[in-house]
Amino acid sequence: MTDLPPLLLSRDRNLHGLSANDLAKRVRSGAMVRVRHGIYIDGPAWRAMKPxxxxxxxxxxxxxxxxxxxxxxxxxxxxxxxxxxxxxxxxxxxxxxxxxxxxxxxxxxxxxxxxxxxxxxxxxxxxxxxxxxxxxxxxxxxxxxxxxxxxxxxxxxxxxxxxxxxxxxxxxxxxxxxxxxxxxxxxxxxxxxADPASGSAGESWSRALIHAARFEPPVLQQRFSDADGLVGYSDFHWKESRVVGEFDGEEKYLKSEFLKGLTASQAVVAEKQRENRIRALGCNVVRWDWADLKVPGTLERKLAAAGVGRRRTRSAVIDAQNRL
Structure with a gap:
């Protein structure tokens, strides 16, 4: 993890030339935040941190x-x-x-x-x-x-x-x-x-919710190519339903290892072009993000609307030896 901002312990306040009243004033002004009893951190640093x-x-x-x-x-x-x-x-x-x-x-x-x-x-x-x-x-x-x-x-x-x-x-x-x-x-x-092919926490959570909603299991990291060559790899692919699913985590457009030298705006354009090429291959594309995963039922509704099939129940399975 990135180096954490230093903590200021109340018992060490004299080392910093601070009194108990000084700490209380800094907390009231927002200059410092009390993390727990007797332990403080720089206010702006705290507010800039992710949850x-x-x-x-x-x-x-x-x-x-x-x-x-x-x-x-x-x-x-x-x-x-x-x-x-x-x-x-x-x-x-x-x-x-x-x-x-x-x-x-x-x-x-x-x-x-x-x-x-x-x-x-x-x-x-x-x-x-x-x-x-x-x-x-x-x-x-x-x-x-x-x-x-x-x-x-x-x-x-x-x-x-x-x-x-x-x-x-x-x-x-x-x-x-x-x-x-x-x-x-x-x-x-x-x-x-569990499957190591899931590329991120968001994809893992999505896959588990997809399973819980009884959709057909998707293929992970499916390779797509067209006449111009490699299109890319999808997060999820339902071959029978001809649907591609993409989880949009913020890292896709912010972190350097995902941007691959592109700016955030260039990455958005490239992703749109990639989606268009996948659609041209005859696949519907459905996208979701963290906000969709946090609201129960949202991902399920999106996948159902996109045409993703559900898993067959036991009573609906028919094989060559057990026909209706």
Whole structure:
């Protein structure tokens, strides 16, 4: 993650020549923001941060506040690992080794974990669950569509952190006897569905919602060519329905690795030209973005309107030996 802005701890205010009244005045003026009791950050820097960056700061602030060693888990561990998750309003999450049902205190939700099979990693100065435990916990305790996102991510190598891909066999093995039977079923279902071909968190979430809405499974990263050569690769392709689906995340028009030397406006024009060439091949093209995914039913309505077929029910399947 990009270097976090420095935190100012109230107990260190004298080192900066500040009194308690000085801090209170700066908070009232907006020059500083109180992240949690006794911990502050520069106001303009805070307001310029994305929600997931602010969440990472909250984790750091919690770590600074606690005197005893604290192991961060679930969404908080994922944030430190830079594993994408869905949602911006998760509490800071940590483990407790006392089997008292877990507890929440000072803005931190604590979850029980047995010492056996618990692997703790020191990362960026924090203690976190290892990658496998982190994504398995998310699969165990998150809705299916959200659980798929981090699983898809770890099935691919992480070049930024120089981490190898995790295999499905490693994920299966990592479950051990940690989870209840119900949680194990949820994890297995998410692992089975996970696919490293999803190119982003938005595509992963889309694919899970598509599955939950009982649409035909799309082909991911389908190559398209015409008489002029390669057109490109689609996010989703339903061959039988002749529909191409494209998820428009903001990174497609903002991040350099996606722009490939183009300006944002040039990228928009290039994408429109690419869409026109795909349409000329006889495919309908439907697009959606983060806002569509956040409103239940919106993606389903768009795909239905575009003509994407639904999966057949068991009673509708007919084979050569069992004809009507």
């Amino acid at each position: 997931w960056e602010q969440y990472r700061v909250r984790i750091q602030a919690a770590a600074e506040a606690f005197e005893k060693p604290t192991v961060f888990a679930r969404h908080s561990a994922a944030s430190v690992w830079e594993i994408p998750t869905i949602g911006f309003h998760h509490p800071v999450q940590a483990l407790t080794l006392k089997n008292d049902g877990g507890r929440s205190r000072a803005g931190v939700s604590r979850h029980f974990a047995a010492r056996a099979d618990l692997k703790v990693i020191r990362l960026e100065g924090l203690l976190v669950t290892d990658r496998i435990r982190t994504v398995l916990d998310l699969a165990a305790f998150s809705p299916f569509a959200e659980a798929v996102v981090p699983l898809d991510h770890v099935l691919r190598p992480d070049p930024r952190r120089q981490l190898p891909a995790i295999t499905k066999a490693e994920l299966e093995s990592g479950m051990g006897s940690v989870y209840s039977a119900a949680a194990t079923r949820r994890i297995r279902a998410a692992i089975e569905f």
